[in-house]
Amino acid sequence: MNAACQPVEVRHLSKSFGTKPALTDVTLSLAPGTVTGLLGRNGAGKTTLIKCLLGLLRPGAGESRVLGERSGDLSPGVKARIGYVPQEPVIYPWMRVRQGIAYQGAFYETWDVGLTEDLLKTFELDPRQRIGALSVGQLQKLAILLALACRPEVLLLDEPVAALDPEGRRHFLRVLLDLVADGTRTVLLSTHITSDVERVCSHVAILKDGKLLQMAEMDELRGSVKELRLAASRPLPEALPGVPGVLSYRGGGSSAVLTVQGDVPAVAARLQRELAAEVTVMDLSLEDVFLELHR
Amino acid sequence: MRTPFRAILRVYASRWQSWLVLTFWLVQLLAFIPAVLDMHGVRDLFPMILFAVGYTCAAIGVQTKEHLGAYRAALVPGFRLPHLTTALLALGVAALPFPVVAALAGGSALGVLGLVVPMGALAFAGCCRGGWRAAAFGLGYLLVFIPGVSQWVKGLLAGQYPWVAAILCLLGLWLLVDAVLFLVTMDEETPGYEMQFRSNLRQFRGSQARQSMSAAIRNLDRQNSIWLRLVDVQIPDTMPYVGASRWRRIVHWRRAQANQWFAVLMPSLIWLVMVAIQLGLAQPAAASSRWALRSTMWVLVMIPPMLALSAWQARGGMLNRELTYPLRRRDFVIEQGVAALVPQYAAWLLVLLAMVGVSAILPDACAWTDLLTAAAVAGPWQAVVFALLARLGTLGSGLPMVIGMLLAAFVGTLLLMGCVVLANPAVTATVSAALVLLAGAALAGTYRHWLRVDIA
Numbered sequence: 001m002n003a004a005c006q007p008v009e010v011r012h013l014s015k016s017f018g019t020k021p022a023l024t025d026v027t028l029s030l031a032p033g034t035v036t037g038l039l040g041r042n043g044a045g046k047t048t049l050i051k052c053l054l055g056l057l058r059p060g061a062g063e064s065r066v067l068g069e070r071s072g073d074l075s076p077g078v079k080a081r082i083g084y085v086p087q088e089p090v091i092y093p094w095m096r097v098r099q100g101i102a103y104q105g106a107f108y109e110t111w112d113v114g115l116t117e118d119l120l121k122t123f124e125l126d127p128r129q130r131i132g133a134l135s136v137g138q139l140q141k142l143a144i145l146l147a148l149a150c151r152p153e154v155l156l157l158d159e160p161v162a163a164l165d166p167e168g169r170r171h172f173l174r175v176l177l178d179l180v181a182d183g184t185r186t187v188l189l190s191t192h193i194t195s196d197v198e199r200v201c202s203h204v205a206i207l208k209d210g211k212l213l214q215m216a217e218m219d220e221l222r223g224s225v226k227e228l229r230l231a232a233s234r235p236l237p238e239a240l241p242g243v244p245g246v247l248s249y250r251g252g253g254s255s256a257v258l259t260v261q262g263d264v265p266a267v268a269a270r271l272q273r274e275l276a277a278e279v280t281v282m283d284l285s286l287e288d289v290f291l292e293l294h295r
Numbered sequence: 296m297r298t299p300f301r302a303i304l305r306v307y308a309s310r311w312q313s314w315l316v317l318t319f320w321l322v323q324l325l326a327f328i329p330a331v332l333d334m335h336g337v338r339d340l341f342p343m344i345l346f347a348v349g350y351t352c353a354a355i356g357v358q359t360k361e362h363l364g365a366y367r368a369a370l371v372p373g374f375r376l377p378h379l380t381t382a383l384l385a386l387g388v389a390a391l392p393f394p395v396v397a398a399l400a401g402g403s404a405l406g407v408l409g410l411v412v413p414m415g416a417l418a419f420a421g422c423c424r425g426g427w428r429a430a431a432f433g434l435g436y437l438l439v440f441i442p443g444v445s446q447w448v449k450g451l452l453a454g455q456y457p458w459v460a461a462i463l464c465l466l467g468l469w470l471l472v473d474a475v476l477f478l479v480t481m482d483e484e485t486p487g488y489e490m491q492f493r494s495n496l497r498q499f500r501g502s503q504a505r506q507s508m509s510a511a512i513r514n515l516d517r518q519n520s521i522w523l524r525l526v527d528v529q530i531p532d533t534m535p536y537v538g539a540s541r542w543r544r545i546v547h548w549r550r551a552q553a554n555q556w557f558a559v560l561m562p563s564l565i566w567l568v569m570v571a572i573q574l575g576l577a578q579p580a581a582a583s584s585r586w587a588l589r590s591t592m593w594v595l596v597m598i599p600p601m602l603a604l605s606a607w608q609a610r611g612g613m614l615n616r617e618l619t620y621p622l623r624r625r626d627f628v629i630e631q632g633v634a635a636l637v638p639q640y641a642a643w644l645l646v647l648l649a650m651v652g653v654s655a656i657l658p659d660a661c662a663w664t665d666l667l668t669a670a671a672v673a674g675p676w677q678a679v680v681f682a683l684l685a686r687l688g689t690l691g692s693g694l695p696m697v698i699g700m701l702l703a704a705f706v707g708t709l710l711l712m713g714c715v716v717l718a719n720p721a722v723t724a725t726v727s728a729a730l731v732l733l734a735g736a737a738l739a740g741t742y743r744h745w746l747r748v749d750i751a
């Protein structure tokens with residue numbers, strides 16, 4: 001599939017609220033069968049990006065497309081192939097769970113009644129309960145159910161597990177993995193829980209202050225940011241000017257720890273040579289990578 | 296029938312509010328038919344028509360907006376069309392029987408259409424726009440009752456101005472088309488998105504709060520904006536709860552309730568406009584004006600405290616957090632109660648003062664003895680109503696509150712009317728004393744209830 005046919009495409013997208021930029025020149029595309037974790041601090045633009053993709057917000061510049069159609073003008077056929085879990089689900093509080101499911105299901109030809117029953121059991125939701133009486137976590141589970149039940153080809157999840165307990169999160173991730181197992185569905189998962197991203201995502205996109213800082217495969221990203229531990233027989237310098245890709249450096253006496261992005265082996269070799277130090281390369285967790293990139 | 300339509304109709308049918316509106320509408324229609332036949336025309340029935348069509352179309356607007364002013368409308372395939380179709384059909388059903396009945400009775404169908412189409416569209420469009428716009432659109436209803444205009448409307452209904460009726464019909468249809476376009480094209484950045492007639496905190500969030508009119512909305516809706524400001528920045532400065540005097544805390548709670556001006560002034564203004572309307576309606580028959588005011592002021596006296604209380608109830612969700620402030624629960628309950636009662640009685644007194652003014656200007660419109668009766672009976676009744684609604688407000692459902700308010704208005708009006716008709720000071724004093732005792736007992740019971748009730 002060429003780039004023009006990717007299920008989710010964003011080109012030079014910018015969006016401001018008043019004078020405050022929320023997204024600046026964001027370009028990315030998600031290939032079919034990929035699960036992309038969208039990471040960023042609070043206010044980095046994750047929700048804005050997802051809402052622009054869905055056409056809920058109008059971009060100031062650039063464009064985004066989902067399943068080949070412009071986000072602001074999605075046809076019913078394409079909408080039927082998109083699932084969305086908002087950060088704060090709004091579901092009619094006076095309905096009962098069963099009624100809410102039937103109500104939304106009435107609009108989808110592909111609505112999978114069997115899947116809804118399975119998910120009701122998995123998430124331990126009582127179909128007779130009034131939606132207004134659900135806890136925040138239960139409401140989140142219902143929102144996930146509603147998003148998954150149409151068996152979407154593109155699934156956009158805006159912090160879907162923030163309110164779930166560990167068991168609920170585990171159930172959700174398993175359901176998500178089952179859903180994408182056939183390799184045809186595309187998922188964009190915005191979350192702050194990096195361990196979840198490591199568990200299910202094949203790709204990672206990192207937003208910082210509205211700009212796309214990094215978009216890479218999970219292994220590639222983790223492979224490109226490493227921690228180097230230096231041990232030398234003489235005092236090491238206080239800083240390392242001129243060494244490319246150094247994100248952070250904490251030196252003291254004859255040992256130091258630094259984080260490097262880019263060509264890690266080359267940097268390690270150079271430091272070993274110039275400082276006459278023993279260099280140990282350490283892997284970082286995704287959370288550490290995220291924090292280092294945000295320094 | 297397609298499945299989405301069935302689902303939408305089920306939603307309409309599953310809401311008790313739908314049945315309430317339908318019942319009111321049917322009662323109006325059933326009262327309208329014999330009235331038309333008896334009077335051989337509709338010229339004097341326009342308040343009835345407006346009432347029936349107005350609130351029904353407004354309810355349809357609220358219902359439609361609730362579904363279309365959410366992300367679901369933009370994402371669920373084919374969501375908007377069946378909703379809009381259902382709404383337009385319901386609008387037709389709400390409005391069209393009146394011109395049909397008028398025509399069957401030998402009146403002018405076009406004349407009635409010239410009223411119901413624009414006014415129904417006004418109510419629907421106003422509620423679709425939501426927030427303060429709904430109130431602004433609602434002002435259109437008040438215009439019809441201005442004395443000169445109301446005479447002209449009667450002529451319109453009698454078929455005296457067919458061309459004007461046709462133009463008004465077209466204007467109404469244009470308003471409907473505009474409302475439909477608004478519902479179809481709005482997104483999260485459109486002013487009014489997510490807003491319904493009933494205001495809520497959601498409308499002041501995120502992009503909504505940044506809309507160009509947001510400052511005006513926030514200023515209008517004190518109930519929300521002041522609280523938001525307190526939450527954001529002012530709590531450390533304005534909430535010296537440790538060591539502060541009880542009255543100072545009460546003042547703070549009143550600020551936090553933020554209904555002190557909104558709740559006092561708005562109902563009072565509404566009341567004054569309604570009195571002006573009532574006087575205007577009765578103007579041609581000056582002899583009946585006193586009775587006209589008598590017959591309405593008692594109900595209207597009940598409105599301010601109910602609105603004030605409902606505004607206070609609207610922030611019930613805040614109480615659980617506020618209960619964690621370093622205060623003993625009994626102090627918290629007493630202070631919240633007093634803070635709610637202060638604007639309630641302020642609104643009531645303002646209305647009473649306004650009535651004194653009306654009485655001074657138009658002695659025939661309102662007698663001094665009636666005002667004294669109003670003060671003696673409706674005064675303690677405010678506390679009874681407050682205690683009742685404060686108790687019902689803890690049940691977690693709006694329905695008991697609505698029923699409680701209707702019941703309170705009915706009983707309060709009945710008591711006042713009885714005292715006014717009897718015009719016996721001894722009876723009035725006895726009723727007043729009984730109400731004072733009842734208010735004391737009700738307040739004490741509600742206070743004890745609030746000490747035990749779950750606030751979550």
